[in-house]
Amino acid sequence: MGGYVKTAVLLAALTALFGGIGFAIAGQQGMILALLFAGGMNLFAWWNSDRMVLRMQNAQPIGPHDAPRLYEITAQLAQRAGLPMPALYVIHEDQPNAFATGRSPSSAAVAVNTGLLNLMSEEEVAGVIAHELAHIRNRDTLIMTVTATVAGAISMLANFGFIFGGQRDRNQSPFGPIAMILMLILAPLAAAVVQMAISRSREYEADRVGAEITGNPLGLASALQRLDGYAHQIQNYGAEANPAAAHMFIINPLSGARMDNLFSTHPSTANRVAALHDLAGRMGQGGGGWSAPAPASGGPWSQGRRNPWG
Structure with missing residues (x-):
């Protein structure tokens, strides 16, 4: 269907x-x-x-001059996925997280929290972006x-x-x-x-396709583990104010402050990580085939600590 x-x-x-x-x-x-x-x-x-x-999430549009490194990596991953370059948005939330939206690949957008860029490594950010591109390619x-x-x-x-x-x-x-x-x-x-x-299998499938886009399942596995940990430590105020959109994020943004496990739209992070480790084994410990493009300006994120949007 x-x-x-x-x-x-x-x-x-x-x-x-x-x-x-x-x-x-x-x-x-x-x-x-x-x-x-x-x-x-x-x-x-x-x-x-x-x-x-x-x-609802107070997402702000950004372009290549606002976040050159993020734009470069997203553009290369979109090319590898056979997708048009999505519009990029940033949400000023300390909790690392991200989601994709849009009726079709030609009108898609990827929104990332500032916490994702400030707290995660470049490899992990690439895994998260690839996961969201997988949702776009799968038309979820x-x-x-x-x-x-x-x-x-x-x-x-x-x-x-x-x-x-x-x-x-x-x-x-x-x-x-x-x-x-x-x-x-x-x-x-x-x-x-x-x-x-919305079947939880969509998340497993997006994990699998995202890992294939980067060729690095372990990068996404590491990102999921850290995202889940931060979600329990840092409150996402925008998501708490609009919980109807919680299922769109890569990790449940409400798990840090609400009792939503009974109605969670996300599968267990541990199960998702295990599936990615299994995929990595089949691909040869990460599979290779992708590396971050050399920065056009400004240098890399320096383990995710550099503010890449200005």
């Missing part, structure tokens, strides 16, 4: 969920209004969800981005119904105030389940 078909199935399921919430709020009339709202939301998400997610980014937008809208609709539903005639709701309380509790859980609908 292709990425666009999966997206259509997901949007249909979310539309049904919107209708169910509307029915709980105000019966048949509420269901019709909710379905109309869902239709508009789905159309908006299809065309604008990538920009919405970047805005559309469904991941749309899900981030509509999952947040589910909780918003539930809260709206809880706040304003009590002001309506109780006869309009077939379940009464009990439904409002249950909806307030269950709707965010339903949104989390929707995010889990």
Whole structure:
């Protein structure tokens, strides 16, 4: 099943969920209004969800003059992956992390936290970038981005119904105030389940393809281990404010401050690292075939400590 078909199935399921919430709020009339709202939301998400997610995370666009080293490495990795050069964004967060977004490879973007560039080695950053390029090549980014937008809208609709539903005639709701309380509790859980609908196997596949792009599975394995450790130490304030987009990051950005393991959209980091070590063994301890391009200006990151964007 292709990425666009999966997206259509997901949007249909979310539309049904919107209708169910509307029915709980105000019966048949509420269901019709909710379905109309869902239709508009789905159309908006299809065309604008990538920009919405970047805005939610306060991502700032950067060019080759802002981050020459990052741009050089991303360009070479994109060429090796057979992809157009994605737009690059930076998020001013101390927690190292990254994600990709966009409806298609021609409109894709990769966003990296400043913590990734400040705390990780060049080899590890290359592994992370390659992982995100793998998501783009596998066309995971559309469904991941749309899900981030509509999952947040589910909780918003539930809260709206809880706040304003009590002001309506109780006869309009077939379940009464009990439904409002249950909806307030269950709707965010339903949104989390929707995010889990994005198979965890997508992360394993992106790890594998990313490792093949760099030819260095151990670089990505090292990055995942360090990213996971930092996620438990450093809070990602942008992700905490907009948790609906958490599944898009390479490592769960909420694991440092929230109890999200029950609804985690990411597989175990230890399992991902083990799979990469197994791949490295089959490829001959890293596989070779890729090395960072010589810096056009400014020199290398010096073990990730140099600020590469200015």
